Amino acid sequence: MGERRIRVLVGKPGLDGHDRGAKTVASVLRDHGMEIVYTGLHKTPEAIAEIAVQEDVDVVGLSILSGAHMELFPRVREALGARGMEHVLLVGGGIIPKDDIAALEAAGFSKLFGPGTNTDDIANYIKAEMQKRWTKEGADA
């Protein structure tokens, strides 16, 4: 019967053309039992937010290697908000310096994963957060 699954959008905003990292994360999350929608390269913040709406994802994970994260990550967050998707668990990863991680986490991202993160840690973080949210939802119902 219908068992609830964690749905994740793995998005690549901006111009950088490297998606091996995003694809690796996508397949690890899949192996942890999640349903992954991968957007492909070069997505605008608006396109990512619109995909999140249509796919009704629980999690949006962004990956950037170009260094444009301080510009693009907040824009994705705004685009999500503009479409009523501020409830998603928002995470990001890539080559992101410590200071930027702190700044983004202060600006509404739940968690940023810097270089060298173990991909299983990402999966386990998402599972734990979603577990909390669903438990709370159940209690509210």
Added chain:
Amino acid sequence: MASSDDLSGRLLAGERAALARLISWAENSDRRFPAALSSVYGRVGRAWRTGITGPPGAGKSTLVNELASTLRERDRTVGILAVDPSSPFTGGALLGDRIRMEDRTLDPGVFIRSMASRGSHGGIARATVDACDVMDAFGFDEILVETVGVGQAEYDVISAADHVVVVVCPGAGDGIQAMKAGLLEVADIIVVNKSDVPGAERLAMDLEEAVHLRTAGPRHVAAWVPPVVQCSAAKAEGMEALLDAVARHREYLQGGELEATRARKRAEQVQRVVSERLSEALWGELGYGALVKSFLDAGSTPYDVASDVLSRVLAGVPVAASGDRAGETGASAS
């Protein structure tokens, strides 16, 4: 937490997030879904539903993307459901069809939803028909359903679609393979995609031959003969011809079978829901599992145990009462 009334109201007001959430409810067997569906059900039945099926990599997603573009040029709105397989081991899924449809993401006349098969083996998901219904109620003119890449025996898409388009391409088996596959028999329209690569012409001829052999025979009663259409989805060629074929099939259905066929599919949907709930009741937490185990442990054959369970179910014996007598009957059955 959203109630079913809120959500169906928002759906009818044209809110895309509400459509997306209702599809999730259907997928998750959320207990609020049936009420939400019933309050929008009056609006269901206006969309045309086209199923796109065929082997892995035949070009279904690319074709759906081009079809959607052509339909948009004709001012038709399009809802797309793209099903990809779930892993039988982890339950996870990489939903990759939509990558080929990204041209259409920001088009307000198009809505694309990826769906994992979640344990269904017929090429679509359990919730696919429900998702089509809510897209229909939302008001799309056309609904396109892409199945998982199928082999020779998965054709549940029939139950979700008015038209079944089977997409094949050169290099994936010859005409004999095509005749063997029941896939050809479910096709209302056959597309030979990748007409830009060698072998397409030959495959199209083989398929026409196969269709002819089948439909010319005395056992073929329906008046519809599936046309074979050559396309190159990658080059956006052949879409007009395909849509013409769809239009002809549409006229054919409207000339007779449409309402009866849709009614029959509704009845099948009821059967599926009853079977699912029955299965849940029989084998869920409060079901007959323990009883079956005790009978088998006592040495009964699977058939004897099955007969025993069935007679209890049909006689309306509650599981709890059955449990009390498990030892006794288990012994007599052995």
